[in-house]
Amino acid sequence: MVMLHSLGLFGLFLGCMLAATILPFSSEALVAGAMAMHYPLALIILVASLGNTAGGMISFSMGWLCKWEWLEKYFKVKREKLMKIHARVEKYGVWAALFSWAPLVGDLIAIALGLMRINPWKTLLVMFVGKTLRYVVTANLLGLTGWF
Numbered sequence: 001m002v003m004l005h006s007l008g009l010f011g012l013f014l015g016c017m018l019a020a021t022i023l024p025f026s027s028e029a030l031v032a033g034a035m036a037m038h039y040p041l042a043l044i045i046l047v048a049s050l051g052n053t054a055g056g057m058i059s060f061s062m063g064w065l066c067k068w069e070w071l072e073k074y075f076k077v078k079r080e081k082l083m084k085i086h087a088r089v090e091k092y093g094v095w096a097a098l099f100s101w102a103p104l105v106g107d108l109i110a111i112a113l114g115l116m117r118i119n120p121w122k123t124l125l126v127m128f129v130g131k132t133l134r135y136v137v138t139a140n141l142l143g144l145t146g147w148f
Helices: 002-019 027-036 041-065 068-075 079-099 106-115 120-141
Strands: none
Touching: 002 027, 002 041, 027 041, 027 120, 041 106, 041 120, 068 079, 079 106, 079 120, 106 120
8 A cells, every 4th residue: 555655656557567467466456545545537447458468478477487287386386276277277268368358367377378378469358348347346346436
């Protein structure tokens, strides 16, 4: 919250971007903090979505550039978990990117999309939609509706 206050919307973007990588923390808390600071809600959702999508595409790029063995060795991701996510991503293709925001498996979905060489532009678009919908739901759960 201190970082968000001193860096404003750039802090929100940066925090949401980092939260979408393999760093484990909640971007929803940053969104709630920005809401408490009375930034316009549509702008908060846009900035958070852009940042979180940028982070998701970093994970996607890791998958695109990495080998399975590297993920197992350096990131301690078990092959069984990768295979399970891979099977789901293979079944749904680019539409799996809608769920790249999900806790625990979202990063693996983005990495798997990269490993499978799914079209990056389509992945970017679908991922952005999924992450934006997630922040809209978050805002509604926090009791702030009618923001358009």
